[in-house]
Amino acid sequence: MDAVSMADAIRRALGGTENIAAATHCATRLRVTPRELERVDATALAAVPGVLATQIVGAQVQIVVGPGHVDDVAAALDRVLAPPPAASPRPLPTRVIGVLVDVFTPLLPAFVAGGLLTALHNVLAGPGAFGDLAVVDAVPWLRGPVALVGLLGAAVFALLPVLLGFSAAGRFGGSPYLGAAMGAALVAAPGLTADSALPAIHLTPETGWVIGGIDVLSIDYQGTVVPIIAICVVLARLERFFGRRLRGSARLLLVPLLTLLTTGLLAFLVLGPALRFAGDAAAAAMEWLYTSAGVLGGTVVGAVYSPLVVTGLHQGLIAIELGLLSTGGSFIFPIAAAANVAQAAATLAVWVSTRRGSRLRALAATATAPAALGIAEPAMFGVTLRLRVPFVIAVGSTAVAATLLAAFRVQAVTLGAAGVFGFASIAPGRVLPFLTCLGVAVVLSFTGTLLWARWRRRRGRPLEGDTATTSRDDSVVHSPVSGSRVEVASLADPTFAASALGPTSAVAPASGLVAAPADGTVSAIAAASHAYGVTTDDGTELLVHVGIDTVRLDGRGFRRLVRVGDRVAAGDALVHVDLAAVAAAGLDPVVLTIVTNADERAFVAVDGAGEVSVGTPVMRRTRFDDEI
Numbered sequence: 001m002d003a004v005s006m007a008d009a010i011r012r013a014l015g016g017t018e019n020i021a022a023a024t025h026c027a028t029r030l031r032v033t034p035r036e037l038e039r040v041d042a043t044a045l046a047a048v049p050g051v052l053a054t055q056i057v058g059a060q061v062q063i064v065v066g067p068g069h070v071d072d073v074a075a076a077l078d079r080v081l082a083p084p085p086a087a088s089p090r091p092l093p094t095r096v097i098g099v100l101v102d103v104f105t106p107l108l109p110a111f112v113a114g115g116l117l118t119a120l121h122n123v124l125a126g127p128g129a130f131g132d133l134a135v136v137d138a139v140p141w142l143r144g145p146v147a148l149v150g151l152l153g154a155a156v157f158a159l160l161p162v163l164l165g166f167s168a169a170g171r172f173g174g175s176p177y178l179g180a181a182m183g184a185a186l187v188a189a190p191g192l193t194a195d196s197a198l199p200a201i202h203l204t205p206e207t208g209w210v211i212g213g214i215d216v217l218s219i220d221y222q223g224t225v226v227p228i229i230a231i232c233v234v235l236a237r238l239e240r241f242f243g244r245r246l247r248g249s250a251r252l253l254l255v256p257l258l259t260l261l262t263t264g265l266l267a268f269l270v271l272g273p274a275l276r277f278a279g280d281a282a283a284a285a286m287e288w289l290y291t292s293a294g295v296l297g298g299t300v301v302g303a304v305y306s307p308l309v310v311t312g313l314h315q316g317l318i319a320i321e322l323g324l325l326s327t328g329g330s331f332i333f334p335i336a337a338a339a340n341v342a343q344a345a346a347t348l349a350v351w352v353s354t355r356r357g358s359r360l361r362a363l364a365a366t367a368t369a370p371a372a373l374g375i376a377e378p379a380m381f382g383v384t385l386r387l388r389v390p391f392v393i394a395v396g397s398t399a400v401a402a403t404l405l406a407a408f409r410v411q412a413v414t415l416g417a418a419g420v421f422g423f424a425s426i427a428p429g430r431v432l433p434f435l436t437c438l439g440v441a442v443v444l445s446f447t448g449t450l451l452w453a454r455w456r457r458r459r460g461r462p463l464e465g466d467t468a469t470t471s472r473d474d475s476v477v478h479s480p481v482s483g484s485r486v487e488v489a490s491l492a493d494p495t496f497a498a499s500a501l502g503p504t505s506a507v508a509p510a511s512g513l514v515a516a517p518a519d520g521t522v523s524a525i526a527a528a529s530h531a532y533g534v535t536t537d538d539g540t541e542l543l544v545h546v547g548i549d550t551v552r553l554d555g556r557g558f559r560r561l562v563r564v565g566d567r568v569a570a571g572d573a574l575v576h577v578d579l580a581a582v583a584a585a586g587l588d589p590v591v592l593t594i595v596t597n598a599d600e601r602a603f604v605a606v607d608g609a610g611e612v613s614v615g616t617p618v619m620r621r622t623r624f625d626d627e628i
Contacts, residue, residue, distance in 0.1 A: 007076035009048045015039030025074040026551035027531030030063040053500045064495045067543050103168045104381035111378040114156025115370030121150035122417035161186045161228040168229045174236030186221035226311045227275045235263040295406045302402025305339045306395050329411030337422040338401040338441045342394040344371035345445035347379040353453035359569045374419035393448040401441035408433035477619040478570050479612045480517045480544050481591045483510040493548045503603035505593045505618040512577040515614050516568040517593045529558035532574045541597040548588045557581030571615050
């Protein structure tokens, strides 16, 4: 039975719309408060296909639907009821950062690999790193292999809109492949002037491609971020719009066609040019500010450079930097180098502050070197921006270093790797001040992030993922928390006690830090932050449910440490719970781990002592499940 039919059957069994005073849901069940409890037909309610169990707790009817379905059923039920008051939205900057992190997180492996390859190419191909000659000039036979290394690294960033289109479209509920197609169209448009590129629609440079007064081919979207993300927001909404109005074979054929065509027109004629103009305007404003405000201008430019990199608007600085280099020197390159090494230092401090075996530590280790060598995106999107405070510390450190760079009038006379080897591009006589300013950025960023991380640890709030991984066996489910085992059948909630949702493990927590029970991807997070879905690579769906009836706290006392789509390893932190707040509300804080897509024969409890730690095996897959 689909969600709409289920919601309608549940509504009738509850006594109709007029008998429903309020309806909410948690990670596993609908929670309905009827106006007249005697009008509820419990037998009909339990007989609705898809309803796993029902129970009446006080004046509330609880209808167990299960994770993965409850959201759809609740949404369908809400459509026939008065909508609940809207929650206060998160601040706009927080939402923007959340979207950027969600979009970039799946791309981090490509970013790390591309960053390291690009940095290696810059070191080997750039003059001055190991003497007056570049390595490829001193060893000519390396020129071909080094060029290939540069191609592999540069492709990730030059064709960034394609990768972002795939990730962003999926993030906003659209087809990732249509998003990738739009990204490909953005980066391919300038290449259509070449005779060898799609000759059937060849456009000569003289005539160009002018639509509505806009020369589409004059806009280069390579390496941009904001245009493709904004375009994917529109694409996802248009895809849903056409999907609701078309049915059958027409839907299959026309929805992608109309979505891509309509989005393409808006992208090339409205969104793309407007956002590209915004980037160019921001770059021009930075140049004016630096040249007009002196040292203060350096401070401001240093403070905004890394945020511009996050949005991709720093691409507008390239034309300005080339113009500055042609007239004597560029202030942009030294500030970019300071920003990159500041991000590297903050990432290194995160690496120092996390425990061995954690995913965050591994990511910080791989992202530090590219940032130090001039490619800061893996460090920013994988570590500092994700944790937010280290990013702010790195930005502040860059502002201080940029102030000093402006005071010493440090300029670059050629392009190069904007990192620790950037001294090869600095004007003669300014190398020592340049290195000094980079040292200031490194010391401030590293020290500030290290102190912040230690402050968090003293307050019992370790960094995300700061838990050692104990196992990577998908056939074993680990305890997400330290504490004492609890007999599942003794739980106060009848649904959990009967393991109605699937094989269940229960632990009374001794600590408020709740971790992932296995390697996988965070697939769902309850609105009240009390329940987390983790899907393993082999398709096992796990639910970590903190407390019984803790949805009533509406998130108070719960501080989530992950987002939907995050990759986690067994032992990586999911949420920090204020156990005192749960106890003060008179609620049981027991932490349940449930395999929601398996029957009771698929997983069995692992025998052991009453006390467990994070990572202790609590359930294992049976041979029966392996054979089917």
